[in-house]
Amino acid sequence: MTSSEAISNEQDAAKRNLWLHFTRMSAYEDSDVPVIVRGSGAYVYDQHGKRYLDGLSGLFVSQVGHGRAEIAEAGARQATELAYFPLWSYAHPKAIELAARLADMAPGDLNRVFFTTSGSEAVESAWKLAKQYFKLTGEPGRYKVLSRTIAYHGTSMGALAITGLADIKHAFEPLPPGGIRVPNTNFYRAPDFVAGDEVEFGGWAADEIERAILREGPESVAAVFLEPVQNSGGCFPPPPGYFQRVREICDRYGVLLVSDEVICAFGRLGYYFGSQRYEYQPDIITFAKGVTSGYSPLGGMLVSDALMEPFNAGTATFLHGVTFAGHPVSCAVALANLDIFEKEDLLGNVRANEAAFRSTLEKLYDLPIVGDVRGAGYFYGIEMVKDKVTRETFTDEESERLLRGFLSQALFDAGLVCRADDRGDPVIQLAPPLICGQEHFDEMEQVLRAVLTEAWTRI
Numbered sequence: 001m002t003s004s005e006a007i008s009n010e011q012d013a014a015k016r017n018l019w020l021h022f023t024r025m026s027a028y029e030d031s032d033v034p035v036i037v038r039g040s041g042a043y044v045y046d047q048h049g050k051r052y053l054d055g056l057s058g059l060f061v062s063q064v065g066h067g068r069a070e071i072a073e074a075g076a077r078q079a080t081e082l083a084y085f086p087l088w089s090y091a092h093p094k095a096i097e098l099a100a101r102l103a104d105m106a107p108g109d110l111n112r113v114f115f116t117t118s119g120s121e122a123v124e125s126a127w128k129l130a131k132q133y134f135k136l137t138g139e140p141g142r143y144k145v146l147s148r149t150i151a152y153h154g155t156s157m158g159a160l161a162i163t164g165l166a167d168i169k170h171a172f173e174p175l176p177p178g179g180i181r182v183p184n185t186n187f188y189r190a191p192d193f194v195a196g197d198e199v200e201f202g203g204w205a206a207d208e209i210e211r212a213i214l215r216e217g218p219e220s221v222a223a224v225f226l227e228p229v230q231n232s233g234g235c236f237p238p239p240p241g242y243f244q245r246v247r248e249i250c251d252r253y254g255v256l257l258v259s260d261e262v263i264c265a266f267g268r269l270g271y272y273f274g275s276q277r278y279e280y281q282p283d284i285i286t287f288a289k290g291v292t293s294g295y296s297p298l299g300g301m302l303v304s305d306a307l308m309e310p311f312n313a314g315t316a317t318f319l320h321g322v323t324f325a326g327h328p329v330s331c332a333v334a335l336a337n338l339d340i341f342e343k344e345d346l347l348g349n350v351r352a353n354e355a356a357f358r359s360t361l362e363k364l365y366d367l368p369i370v371g372d373v374r375g376a377g378y379f380y381g382i383e384m385v386k387d388k389v390t391r392e393t394f395t396d397e398e399s400e401r402l403l404r405g406f407l408s409q410a411l412f413d414a415g416l417v418c419r420a421d422d423r424g425d426p427v428i429q430l431a432p433p434l435i436c437g438q439e440h441f442d443e444m445e446q447v448l449r450a451v452l453t454e455a456w457t458r459i
């Protein structure tokens with residue numbers, strides 16, 4: 001078989017047998033499914049050998065970059081020694097070692113690690129833990145969860161109930177009851193009465209959490225789920241003082257603060273955990289993605305000593321588990337991944353270069369379509385607008401034509417993996433591997449400049 005025949009057979013099978021996630025399969029009726037075959041550093045390569053800058057770390061995952069043999073070897077060694085054993089009643093050395101290391105890295109008294117295989121499972125687990133904790137501690141009425149509009153917290157039924165994106169929920173309703181929405185921290189779209197002052201805006205957004213707790217009845221509210229920087233909608237950083245005020249509110253009403261760090265942990269914001277950057281103490285941190293840089297799947301939650309306490313006594317048991325959680329290979333891989341963080345000072349790299357990343361992206365402000373550049377660390381969103389002065393956004397039809405009809409494909413064709421997303425207002429998102437530097441920022445800026453200039457002529 002020639003290599004072009006092999007590629008054609010692969011395309012046929014991809015179209016016939018593979019179901020891509022969150023993807024309109026009909027989009028590939030007349031075009032090829034992109035097949036990424038290998039990666040090296042900050043780049044990936046497709047089946048034709050074409051190179052792409054991985055400006056999204058796959059899906060906010062590949063912190064240390066692609067092709068790290070030492071991580072693959074750590075996984076292979078573990079598979080040879082003990083490929084699998086469950087964490088149901090048993091432990092294995094790599095899960096113990098990783099739990100201790102994560103507890104050491106985490107803020108405050110988050111000393112207990114419950115592993116999962118994914119971010120959705122981590123979020124699901126955190127909600128279940130909150131509910132069971134309150135049942136054990138004499139407040140059985142607390143089951144509701146607050147989260148922010150347009151925030152994404154995963155796709156399993158519980159996590160989807162916490163997710164704030166109406167469009168991806170309708171098909172699956174009714175969802176578990178108790179998911180309540182509060183405003184997000186999109187300062188670019190702040191309501192007029194707080195639009196001029198970020199601190200005032202942050203105070204208002206935090207106080208909306210208090211109002212929601214009071215409206216629902218504090219005795220019914222279990223937890224607030226917040227990302228340090230909200231991904232969906234295009235990287236909304238917290239206004240100064242926001243998390244401190246939220247922490248006070250949670251303490252006042254006995255509500256748990258869950259920091260959903262599935263994206264923001266493991267260096268994305270220049271710290272191991274986003275809550276460390278913004279100096280707040282969560283009761284639970286949920287994590288996944290970057291903990292292994294994607295060399296094997298793993299997620300989990302870090303839980304405070306206080307939350308663990310009722311589960312330490314008598315017959316109490318957290319009635320929850322999944323077969324592959326804390327898989328030995330994934331734990332070995334995570335440890336090797338964290339070794340690279342330390343050896344190469346990846347947190348230091350992000351902190352040293354984040355200002356340059358921002359200012360490189362800010363050069364795009366000279367384009368008429370670029371309304372807002374926002375984010376932190378190696379995690380940025382660029383909001384596109386029809387009118388910079390009025391901040392007018394695109395109609396649904398324009399957004400469909402611009403994002404799906406042109407931008408996503410054009411950026412990919414130009415050699416950049418990033419995300420054009422209109423789950424809120426239309427944004428392009430960038431989250432490169434933490435090994436990146438100025439030459440990668442320049443490459444992103446150049447591709448974006450060319451493609452966004454072309455996009456403007458098509459509106």
Ligand SMILES: Cc1ncc(COP(=O)(O)O)c(C=O)c1O
Nearest residue numbers: 118119120152153154260262263
């Ligand atoms: C903040 C947040 N929570 C949860 C999830 C769900 O994680 P997963 O896709 O691993 O289930 C995601 C995924 O992107 C996320 O960004």
